[in-house]
Amino acid sequence: MSVVAAAGFKAAGVSAGIKASGALDLAVVAAAHPVAASGIFTRNRSAAAPVLLSRHHLRDHQAQAVVLNSGCANAGTGAAGEAAALATAQKAAEELACGTSDVLVASTGPIGPRLPIENIVEALPDAIEALSSEAGTRAAEAIMTTDTVSKEAVVEGSGYVVGGMAKGAAMVRPDMATMLAVVTTDAAVSWQALEAILRRVGDSTFNCLNIDGCPSTNDAVVLLASGESGVRPDLDEFEQLLRHICLDLTLQMARDGEMTERVITLNVRGALNDAIAREIGRTMTDSDLVRSSFYGGDPNWGRLLAAAGAGAFPVNPRTVSVSYSGVEVARNSVQVEYDRPALLAVLSEGDFTVNVDVGTGEGQATIYACDLTPGYVTFNAEPS
């Protein structure tokens, strides 16, 4: 039941007519009063208007509601787009009888078109009227774009609950967060703890997803803690549960990558530190040649070596060892003997794991990547 599983949160998903199809396209997640909140947003310099506004509204570390729309990213829309994001927050605040700065907004869809703010203003009263503790799935559906399935996750802690929803299928190479996600909990956690924990968890989950190497203008993850369970959780447990939820949502997005066929788990070890390990893994999975070889089930470690060397981080080109599905194919940057027909047979069967040890330190990271498919190209070539 995703974002409504935690006590103190309701949600709604309605059709505001932003999508021509008439599908659900406006979601609201709301608490009964302002609660502790934290967010991580895209680092893209072309950040969309809702990202700019939500960042601003989170300065006081609290929020009562998040309004999310699909069908339009409200990016590349200039001053009119900023006014539309603000009008969305104002209208929701009016209906919820809270301050405008207690409303966060998020948008996803094509970049460029104007946000049809009239539709949103008209639909918001109905959406807020429809808020219920049953509508978590409808909210998750209302933020879908090219996603083929809605993405939700829930976990129970010691007397409290953490749940969330997310969307994302392309233009997903998060650099702070992923396309859109809202996570709620009824644990009582200070904003300071939320902030620190969300940052750590986001770095090892959403920020380790790479569907297509294209960082988005609209990435936003919001975490809300109502405290309604009355439980002040053990923060280590809370962080572990939050990581569980965020990783679950991350993997759901990876599995739903646009027209992709495989999820590749790339474990990078032996980097100078964890951040460098993550950058090495991201750079490798940015490469079209690497992702084409994933599609073909080809243990083409030379392309990983070439990609690693092209990045803006320190890599020793002589100490890279690589294995595919547990079979070592290169040691210290030199190919080793292995049973190639047997490995090709294994790799022909869906998802697989690649382990890369760069041999220079203790840093590690796991990247969740997709293969590059002809279908992805055809799908994204279509003028909208």
Added chain:
Amino acid sequence: MSVVAAAGFKAAGVSAGIKASGALDLAVVAAAHPVAASGIFTRNRSAAAPVLLSRHHLRDHQAQAVVLNSGCANAGTGAAGEAAALATAQKAAEELACGTSDVLVASTGPIGPRLPIENIVEALPDAIEALSSEAGTRAAEAIMTTDTVSKEAVVEGSGYVVGGMAKGAAMVRPDMATMLAVVTTDAAVSWQALEAILRRVGDSTFNCLNIDGCPSTNDAVVLLASGESGVRPDLDEFEQLLRHICLDLTLQMARDGEMTERVITLNVRGALNDAIAREIGRTMTDSDLVRSSFYGGDPNWGRLLAAAGAGAFPVNPRTVSVSYSGVEVARNSVQVEYDRPALLAVLSEGDFTVNVDVGTGEGQATIYACDLTPGYVTFNAEPS
């Protein structure tokens, strides 16, 4: 007639059996004695053994010969690969009766497999025996990998000649140079002038080519000046001619991009300086979503905006204007009215030009990019 057009240079292309097909795979370009030389090489940290050796051999700014093989990149080959590169230079030096450090080596092909040095050592005497001023095309053919055509260019200056050959069809996103190119001239030019001019010319030609966003381990451009014409050229004219040759070879590679269907000329203007303009253009054409839209003939400027914002350079997200084939689609980062059906019709027809003005300064660059096609993915998914 490429590299043999300039007086003082001979070339050869033979089959050494490196390629299983028996096609030409070993080329030699040689002068009669050591001549002024300059080179630019990949910045990839995983640079191949021949790149490391040639960089070393160019420390004295002279060379007599370049030995190039296709069929194997001699990258990811460790100490054995370094020994093989050196053995190649030693054998050629022995046959040419010159110093080992006067021989440059270059390799291209798959990364990982061991260079069959016995084949090269055995074939080198025949290749050097076959050196002639007629064999420019055979040499250009002997460096082809997935190239479908050989790439040569010649231009005449005031009493001297500049000519060159190149290869490159994938893993081409040069960061100093392109896959392989050798340019020769019989003008008398000091190594200091060669160095400065080649760097400037390389930056605006080879380094502005982006076939697939994947920087290679083996990029190398070598420029040799025999002085045999007796002409000390006007350096401005020489630079202009060298740019002509390098741009010609660059465009030949763009047109031969693996399974690509279009060459897109992306003009970036209004950046803080030319280097930033080049980085903006490269980052835009790295994007799979941008290159998929090129394939579809879709004027999807929002993807250009998103890509620009994701880079590690200063871009003002409010001042980006974009036109496709002369039709403005966005001004100051906001979509404008345009005749979309008419523009889609124009873009459906092959190559086109995209102009991006980022509105912050006077810097400019032109990037030559390819579309991303389903065929590219299928081609590169095939286990070799």
